[in-house]
Amino acid sequence: MTLYTRFTAHLDAALDALVAAGALPAGLNRAAVTVEPPRDPSHGDLATNAAMVLAKPAGTNPRALAEKIAERLRALDEVDAVEIAGPGFINLRLNDDTWRAELSAIRDAGGDYGRSETGKGITVNVEYVSANPTGPMHMGHCRGAVVGDALAALLEFAGHKVIREYYVNDAGGQVDTLARSVHLRYREALGEDIGEIPEGLYPGDYLVPVGQALTQEYGDRFVGAPESEWLVPFRKAAVAAMIVLIKGDLALLGIHHDLFSSEAELQAAGKPEAAEAELRARGLIYDGMLEAPKGETPEDWEPVVLPLFRSTQFGDDQDRPIKKSNGQWTYFGADLAYHYQKAQTADALIDIWGADHAGTVKRIVAAVAALTGGKTRFDVKLVQMVKLLRAGEPVKMSKRSGNFVTLADVVREVGKDVVRFTMLTRKADAQMDFDFAKVVEASKENPVFYVQYAHARIASLHRRAAEAGIVCGAVDLSQLETEDLALVKLAAQFPRIVETSATAREPHRIAFYLYDLAAELHSLWNAGNDRPERRFLNVDNVPVTCARLFLADAIGQIIRNGLAIMGVEAVQEMN
Structure with a gap:
């Protein structure tokens, strides 16, 4: 039990006592009651809004209720003072021994400090990356990949069972284009001069080995064959090769998914039809005509009866x-079926999408609510693109990929930890610049360096203490001021x-907190x-030195725990 959960229990006990004494009615909803740090540290160590929340339903004055609650809290051994602020906020000041005890609790818990059981018994499916399987990962995919992976780790740390899923969009026209691009490289591998890659095909060199592999399997069998003969096997081989490429790129970031779900297999299994039947039975799908496009109507536009979701x-x-109109599923129709399938194995769903999909969030959230009867929590986290800079100038594209900067190139240049940490230094839906020079800069303005340096400083203490011959046995924490x-x-x-980060589905809060913790450590x-x-x-005062080494160790443990959630290594020394 952590300090905040312990004082929440103390507050509940105080409220229960007031109910027993007849000072509060029984059965009041306490869900909105909080115990948290006050916004201004000068106001105390902990604050609760209990009186503000409960006074109205209890039919009493907030400040009068606050006085009754405060009287109960003042009796706690851990509390030095309880003060009432404004209309009824309650601020608590804890004694020094309480904080020393919490310091010991941090050291005792080690890698488990901060773990929670708030998600116990809840399975969450986190679907992230899900880039079209048409090439290597690029930096447009990177931020969503890191946010999704860190969120999955955060939810696990908060007690949830997590399924990490990648949705392979292998049923659309883009994979047919991929197959045609591979067929061109296949002919090239057999000696044909293909010249410039035609517009509309994928130009990257990453398809060259795929074409070469197909010559080993098929020889020249499909050189002059009609597309109808080779499109399906080439598409299957190309998608499989791209998934291998994508998995390798993600592995450079330390990202591994539990499931790779195929859109083509989903449709072949009749899942969209099942979702449609379910929604029709609930009156949420009907056959109707779309309204004509707003503005000038195209000459070839004709009203067509289609199955429509009542969004x-x-x-x-x-x-x-x-x-x-041709009977194929729309992206929305296929997504309905996919999410319905995911909801069969999870209590909550989270999708990490690019910000360009913002317009579709409301309808897919509504459809999932309809399909699951509102029982499955569904969050869509939108992630803004990353602008790549080098010393303030836009970065040129990669020749290997054809038209973008590959994730692999960036990771190899600055390192996995720098990439992952940097992607979490802004809220996911905020714009981000990734400047190659700044992300490796050794300064306070670079959060990656600042947090890593704090941990390296702590690690150096033990080496220096050993060199000075300092040995700590039982540590007297009363030496801490x-x-x-x-x-x-x-x-x-x-x-x-x-807990709050997991509830809000916002892993960047861990990065923000670690920066603040590192800043306090550096200041001290x-x-x-x-x-x-x-x-x-201080070799002249071993008791104080040992107490501060104990403190530093605890701070280092929290930094390691936080960085582990982010997928970042805590370094022992800075190069």
């Missing part, structure tokens, strides 16, 4: 077709940060530059 019932501006304990107060927020460290008695390592 206007859920705030959309028009009902949406699930099939095209107010400035030291201020760092403990921030460290103790980590479990709460994990630098205080020793002007005040020798504040140094972490």
Whole structure:
């Protein structure tokens, strides 16, 4: 039990006592009651809105109720003072021994400090990346890949069972184009001069080995054959080769999925038809005609009867077709079936999408709610593109890929940890610049460096203590002073940060928190530059040194725990 959960229990006990005494009615909903750090640290260590939330349904005055709650909380051994602020907020100041005990709890829990059981018994499917299988990963895919992978790890740390899924879009026209591009490389591998790659085909050199492999399998059998004979086997081989390529690229980022689900297999299994039948039975799909396009109507436009989902019932501006006029499934229709399938094996679904898909979020969320009867939580997290810069100038495209910068090239240049951490230094739906020079800069303005440097500094303490002959047995934490304990107060927020980040589905909060924790550590460290008695390592005062080594170890543990969620290694020294 962490400090925040413990004080939540203390508050519940105080409220239960007031109910038993007749000062509060029984059965009040406490879901909105919180125990959290006050916005202004000068107000105290913990704050609760209990009186503000419960006063109205209890038919009493918030400040009067706050006085009754405060009276109960003042009796706690861990509390030095309880103050009421404004109309009824309750602020608590904890005694120093409480913070020393929490410091010991951090050390005792080790790699499990911050783990939560809030997600226990809940299975979450996180679907991320899901790029079309037409080439290597590029930096347009990178941010969503990192956000999705870090979110999956965060949810696991918060107690959820997580399924990491990649949806392979192998049923659309883009994979036919891929097959035609591979056929061209196949002919090239057999000695044909193919000249310039025709417009509309994929030009990247990554398809050369795929064409070569097909010559080993088929010889020259399909050189002059009609497309109808080779399109299907070439498409299958090309998609399989691209999945291998994609998995290799993702592995460079430390990303591995549990499932690779095929859209083509989904459709072959009749899943879209099943989803349509389910929604028709609920009156949410009907046969109707789309409205004519707004503005000038094209000459070839004809009203066509199509199966339409009643997305206007859920705030959309028009009902949406699930099939095209030629009978093929629309992207929306196929997505309905895919999400319906995922909902059979998970209690909650999360999709990581590019921001260019923002217009489709409302309708797919509505459709999933309809299909699952509202029982399955479904979140779509939108991720903005990343602008690549080198010393402020846009980065040129990659020759290998044909028209984009590959993820592999970026990871090999700056490293996996730099890429992953940087992708989490902004909220996912905020614009991001990735400047090759700045992400490896050794400065406070570079969060990657700043957090890694904090951990490396902590790691250096033990080496220096050993060189100085300092050996710590039983550590006296009473040697820690107010400035030291201020760092403990921030460290103790980590479990709460994990829970709130997981609930909000926002892994970037872990990166923000680690930066703040690193900044406090650096500040405490630098205080020793002007005040020798504040140094972490003081050979003339071994008891204080051992207490601060204990503190540093605990902070290092939290940094490691947070970086592990982000998929980033905690380094022992900086090169």
